[in-house]
Amino acid sequence: MIGIEGISKRFGDNEVVKDMSLTVKDGELLVLLGASGSGKSTVLRMVAGLIFPDEGRVLLDGVDITRSSPRERNFGYVFQNYSIFPSMTVAENVEFGLKIRKKPPEERKRQRQRLLEMVGLEELGERYASQLSGGQLQRVALARSLAYNPRVLLLDEPFGALDAKTRIQLRQAVRNVIRQVNVTTIMVTHDQDEAFEMADRIAILNEGRIDQLGRPSDIYYHPITYFTADFVGEINFFAGTVTRVEREGCEIELAGGIRVFRRGAYPFAPGMPVRYGIRPEQMTISLLEPKSHENGISGIIEKNLFLGDITRYAIRLSDARLLDVRILNYLFMDGMAMPYDLNEEVWLIWSQGSGIILADA
């Protein structure tokens, strides 16, 4: 179990990490997700021992390792720029950790081959860094950091320098290798898709603090801060007031008079100001009014954008607000790619089981 406790770090006047605490379970892949400047790389470097925190501790299985050097920690670290040693072959790079640990040549060779096979580079052992593509280099970096059985694997925006296609291909390959090796992993990224695809749990970082920590679905459907709700995925937010609270759910009146119902137990009182959010893919478009078990709002289609698998609509509401809606192109009807026209008046329908409610601070 690896954790940080009350970690803070300042660079000059800038407080980059503020009193952060978190524990990573053995065998889990935790992703620190945040924008540039959120402090995520700094946290990772403190876990690795490349920099030391101003306050707080780094704990490994209960032992304080805050001030120990990177050498002593026996962690693996993969850099965004791969940092494959240019004067060594791929094979020499991968076995470097074992060489430092004075392992005999046969063992080094065995481990090296095993890891190169795992990352799909068994033919490229004799190549040099200048002869490899970015994706291949990152695989070498991964193999190199796993060769000596590190206690924890740290990935610092590992796919940041790669093109979109390679990034997607590599994600799953890397995830599989990590699962195979079953090493506790902390990964840092700003890419949501990446975080969602790879993480067991995600920590959302906002200006040096953790806004929320949880499984991807928890983060997505139950954000606890406005920042998290807005940062992850897209969302349409309304200001509203709680009108009715019952055991089965609560009713909210949105600005503009529309009432929506949300199933579930909420610790609200009538009259409370809240923010009600609904994600673009949670709505559907209909020419028919919402039924009693549905939420709905009417508007005029102002924009439609065909994107292949989905169509995006911008709907203008009566109070002049614009809503984002994403509809899966499930049916291709009568030769029409887009079933609804501009300026058509439609109903937006969504389930009473959807909806994100945040108490207005």
Next chain:
Amino acid sequence: MKSNGMAGQKVTSFLPAGFLLVVMLPLMILPLAAVFIYALQEGPKTFMAALATRDALFALRFSVIIAFATAAVNVVLGTYAAYVLSKTRFPGREQLGIILNLPVAIPNVVVGTSLLLLWGPIGILGKFLEPLGIQPMFTAFGVLLAHIFVTFPYMVGAVKPVLDDLPVTYEEAAYTIGASRRQTFYHVVFPALRGGIITGALLTFAHSLGEFGATVMVSGNLRLQTQTAPLYIFSQFEGGNIAAANSVAAILAVISFFLFSLILYWNRKRESKKAR
């Protein structure tokens, strides 16, 4: 060299190059040619005879040995200095970098003078060493000291940019893998420096070979003891032995030309390797 003619067509023109040659002729090309013309004007036998004297051979040999020794010392010292300046942080780092580069700014003669004032028989430290029988000046060791002083910035200047360009993450990667600072330098940093060190060594060697100003002060110009090739050329010319001076001058010119061609070729090879 091609240039676009008035009508926009490509026209081969030797004018710009030709003009440059005319300007450089009296400045560089003719004087160099004069050395070889004089050296060989009495025929190759006389040339070899002038070269084969004890003094001439000693001077050439001594210069080459000193150049090798200077390069060897500078490889170690210069690389170490470049590493400290590039990879470590301490207050006054920038100032130290400027100080270590001073020899380039100071006239070599002044370097020689300063060494004499420190280590010479009446020097600040030298006067304590004199009664002990230790006198570094007017010896081969003194010449070596002067050459190291004067060529040091060339080594640092060749190695430090390579170190600066090496991303710090390479060393960090080595540390996280478990390497010590020493192991990291040996396995990761040093191999990347090879090119810069070779360039620096070649530059140091070439500059040591041609060093005059500092050498003339600290060596005492002692025949068969501390007389380097440039000093020999100067003394012989002053003494009216043109042929003797020119024979060594011609050899020195050939060696230097060869060295600098090597440096140019080596650097071009490194640039093309980097571009891959």
